[in-house]
Amino acid sequence: MAPLSPDRLDPAALDGRRVAVLGFGAQGRAQALNLRDSGIDVVVGLRDASPHRAECAREGLEVLDPAAAARACDVCAMLVPDEVQPRLYAETLAPALRPGSALLFAHGYNIHYRKLLPRADLDVVMVAPLGIGEQVRRQYELGRGVPALLAVHQDASGQAAAVAGAYATADGHARAAVFQTTFSAETETDLFAEQAVLCGGLGQLITAAFETLTEAGYPEELAYFCCLHEVQLIAGLVQSRGIAGMRRSISSTAAYGDASRGPRVIGAQSRQAMREMLAEIRDGRFAAELGAEMARGAPTLAAWRKAAEEHPIEAVGARLRALMPWLEQG
Ligand SMILES: NC(=O)c1ccc[n+]([C@@H]2O[C@H](COP(=O)([O-])OP(=O)(O)OC[C@H]3O[C@@H](n4cnc5c(N)ncnc54)[C@H](OP(=O)(O)O)[C@@H]3O)[C@@H](O)[C@H]2O)c1
Known part of the structure; x- marks a missing residue:
């Protein structure tokens, strides 16, 4: 399994695209801040009562509720706990995501085991960091990155792999290595x-x-x-x-x-x-x-x-x- 070459990780695929990061926990915080520092247009999706709204405000990150964030984005990163994702998708995101937008996961469990069935018009991709959120942010700040796994489950737009590659670059993973895999192999291993x-x-x-x-x-x-x-x-x-x-x-x-x-x-x-x-x-x-x-x-x-x-x-x-x-x- 060789690392993806730079042409598969071209950051340009996110030009003009808005990313919604849902959740501001271990991965959500790290990835929202890394993407912002990479010049990506980021909005964070949080519940009204989220204790993380204050930190987002201090960081100058725009916050919307999850439905509004989904309506406003081209790429929606599912960085809430795995057990929460199926219901959040079915009740809030599925009716809100724009046709042709991408749903991005950091772990393949819900897609692989069909707990979450995405609309057919969406791209469904994974960028799974091989490290905890704290490392993802810390290494990015040091000018380095933690490796990541990239996978494409559904390519409705023809751009799914390019968008995932650009996201991996913006999150700092291309500074280390990005390996292509599948949702099944990532989940099972x-x-x-x-x-x-x-x-x-x-x-x-x-x-x-x-x-x-x-x-x-x-x-x-x-x-x-x-x-x-x-x-x-x-x-x-x-x-x-x-x-x-x-x-x-x-x-x-x-x-x-x-x-x-x-x-x-x-x-x-x-x-x-x-x-x-x-x-x-x-x-x-x-x-x-x-x-x-x-x-x-x-x-x-x-x-x-x-x-x-x-x-x-x-x-x-x-x-x-x-x-x-x-x-x-x-
Ligand atoms: N932990 C890691 O370092 C790590 C490593 C690799 C992959 N992953 C994957 O990354 C994904 C995110 O995991 P995580 O550990 O970063 O999650 P996490 O820290 O537990 O996520 C917490 C965030 O999710 C929000 N949230 C929880 N329930 C919600 C709901 N019902 N509706 C809306 N928002 C809700 C929380 O909202 P509030 O702000 O309101 O509390 C908080 O902002 C998972 O797929 C996981 O498998 C995680």
Whole structure:
């Protein structure tokens, strides 16, 4: 997958087009400010009671309600939470968007799983930053950018890819790299990584290791420091240097333990579980299960959150983190 060449990312495709950024949260704030600083005509779409109206005013950004913003724009960036998007589109945006305008997403979930069915006359594109909103803004301010994924789901105007490429450039992503993908591949890989590695896998790994040490009689403070606190150090090394680079940066004892014991932790059973999880994502079983849970008011999720809050690792963590107030600053 090679990065898109500059001719696919020509900012001129947004000339004379107005962009509405719906939402001023993690991504909405970063992208509205980046687009404005790139010289794009931006309007922010917010509810009347939004606590973000004051900051938009301080930044000199025009704010309209979501319906008016949709009526006034050529490109409508859906930067509100994924679970809110289907209803916002159906009730507010679908009747308001001008024929031939573009609907832009930062994640493919609702389109891929058909939770949101856009009008046939709209372009439907994705520019998904490979970083959190704070990084998208910070790197832009530093004259750099975070990479992004670009996809086209529907090309009614014949201009969909060009508009998405120009948007990616205005948001700073072309300064790093923009890769073309599909809504399906972005959604499925994103869900899989959350479940297998970033959230599901990592959380379970830390908790199981903490429990193994404390059950064996070690103090929970020791277990917390070595199994949870130090993850940040290794994650930083893995991100900046790769796994082999991390191994070059740790002691021979750690590297030998890693290579000889790691495969016992993530063995055949874990790999089979990963294949099954991926299959559930790809055939829609995970999305159907999640949809049913949300329709019931998310009682199972609430119970899981409560159990996590009550786990002993949280009490010891709260005590130890209070001794390190600098953690918040990174
Ligand atoms: N978080 C990230 O860094 C990140 C990274 C990559 C992709 N994404 C994708 O980016 C998109 C936006 O995610 P996000 O994390 O930036 O969202 P977010 O921070 O949770 O969005 C908050 C904004 O959405 C507005 N909002 C919430 N409910 C609304 C409603 N019913 N009607 C109108 N506005 C509503 C809020 O309005 P108020 O101002 O009224 O509170 C607020 O301005 C998602 O598709 C997500 O998957 C996010």
